[in-house]
Amino acid sequence: MKAAFLEKIDTPLIVKEVETPSLKKGEALVRLHAAALNHRDVWIQQGKYPKIQLPCVLGSDGAGIVEAVYDKEAQHWIGKEVVIQPGLFWGNNPKVQSQRYEILGMPRWGTFAQYVVVPVSQLYEKPKHLTMEEAAALPLAGLTAYRAVFSRGALKEGERVFINGVGGGVALFAFQFALQKTTEVYVSSGSEAKRKKALSMGAKKAIDYKDKAQFSALAKETKGIDLIIDSAGGETFNYLIQLAAPAARIVFYGITTGPWKNVQAAYAFWKQLSILGSTMGSPQEFQAMLNFVEQHKIKPIIAKTFPLDAIQDAMQYMAQAKQFGKIVITIP
Numbered sequence: 001m002k003a004a005f006l007e008k009i010d011t012p013l014i015v016k017e018v019e020t021p022s023l024k025k026g027e028a029l030v031r032l033h034a035a036a037l038n039h040r041d042v043w044i045q046q047g048k049y050p051k052i053q054l055p056c057v058l059g060s061d062g063a064g065i066v067e068a069v070y071d072k073e074a075q076h077w078i079g080k081e082v083v084i085q086p087g088l089f090w091g092n093n094p095k096v097q098s099q100r101y102e103i104l105g106m107p108r109w110g111t112f113a114q115y116v117v118v119p120v121s122q123l124y125e126k127p128k129h130l131t132m133e134e135a136a137a138l139p140l141a142g143l144t145a146y147r148a149v150f151s152r153g154a155l156k157e158g159e160r161v162f163i164n165g166v167g168g169g170v171a172l173f174a175f176q177f178a179l180q181k182t183t184e185v186y187v188s189s190g191s192e193a194k195r196k197k198a199l200s201m202g203a204k205k206a207i208d209y210k211d212k213a214q215f216s217a218l219a220k221e222t223k224g225i226d227l228i229i230d231s232a233g234g235e236t237f238n239y240l241i242q243l244a245a246p247a248a249r250i251v252f253y254g255i256t257t258g259p260w261k262n263v264q265a266a267y268a269f270w271k272q273l274s275i276l277g278s279t280m281g282s283p284q285e286f287q288a289m290l291n292f293v294e295q296h297k298i299k300p301i302i303a304k305t306f307p308l309d310a311i312q313d314a315m316q317y318m319a320q321a322k323q324f325g326k327i328v329i330t331i332p
């Protein structure tokens, strides 16, 4: 099979021919039609991810057709169109993942390849209203956004929501999901074109996170936001605390711009804020997310599609934050 390998940190991904992996008990072989990038892939390539083991085929998101299974009882999967749940070994506690938890695409070979081997338990039927490319865009980011907005954020109808850095893969799903519950969705983006897109999709207002005065203006205008979703971290986090309404929730799942800086913690406790960390989600949340996407006929937004042979261009596109939505890889 053709697969894109990261052999060393800070080197380009290399597409080469290798033997298709064989199956062990409990596993399925999926012929991938499309994969998608996550910021995780870029962090790994840049050496900014814990416990990196190389060489490895990266990629956590994929959609395709099940070609083979090891066990007789799983044969009904053969020929089915599937999306792959990228979180392995979550465990039994819905509140938190087990110590064994891992994400597809390092250390286990991932989806930037013609074939991937995963436990059968990771297979879910592809939502029928989605193409293979759209389905591949959904898993990791959709799951993270679903848990952040609903399980951790407990978004209620009519509440005011703020999505920071709406152009990001997870953030854009959080935006699309939140719009199904409330019309009071506010966003930020560093790009005017992305702010315009978000407004055309139903954002009530889109601010520029580079102009910090816009956070206080929005706080004044809205009298505070009930639920804030963030993955930027860094200096901006302090402005999110200011933007929050009394007793609001701030859910964060990343620190793209680095650790929180100069946080005025006193505001957070005086306002009775809940600051909630969130990571990926359980298999039950993955199923709930797929149901939600089917019920509301939500279509993932694909920023750009690259063929597998041009995967390094796709990685650069993400590293430069050019995308509005997901970057998808088509697989020959």
Ligand SMILES: NC(=O)c1ccc[n+]([C@@H]2O[C@H](COP(=O)([O-])OP(=O)(O)OC[C@H]3O[C@@H](n4cnc5c(N)ncnc54)[C@H](OP(=O)(O)O)[C@@H]3O)[C@@H](O)[C@H]2O)c1
Binding pocket: 037, 038, 039, 040, 043, 140, 141, 144, 164, 165, 166, 167, 168, 169, 170, 171, 188, 189, 190, 191, 194, 209, 231, 232, 234, 236, 253, 254, 255, 256, 257, 278, 279, 280, 318, 321, 323, 325
């Ligand atoms: N914990 C988890 O389970 C989990 C899961 C997925 C991702 N993550 C983390 O979450 C982050 C986003 O992941 P992703 O895959 O969605 O990445 P992505 O598609 O590359 O999106 C990153 C976005 O961050 C926004 N951004 C950059 N600087 C910002 C700032 N100063 N203030 C506000 N927003 C800013 C940009 O938005 P604009 O383009 O609109 O300016 C950019 O598009 C990464 O750090 C990733 O590692 C964590």
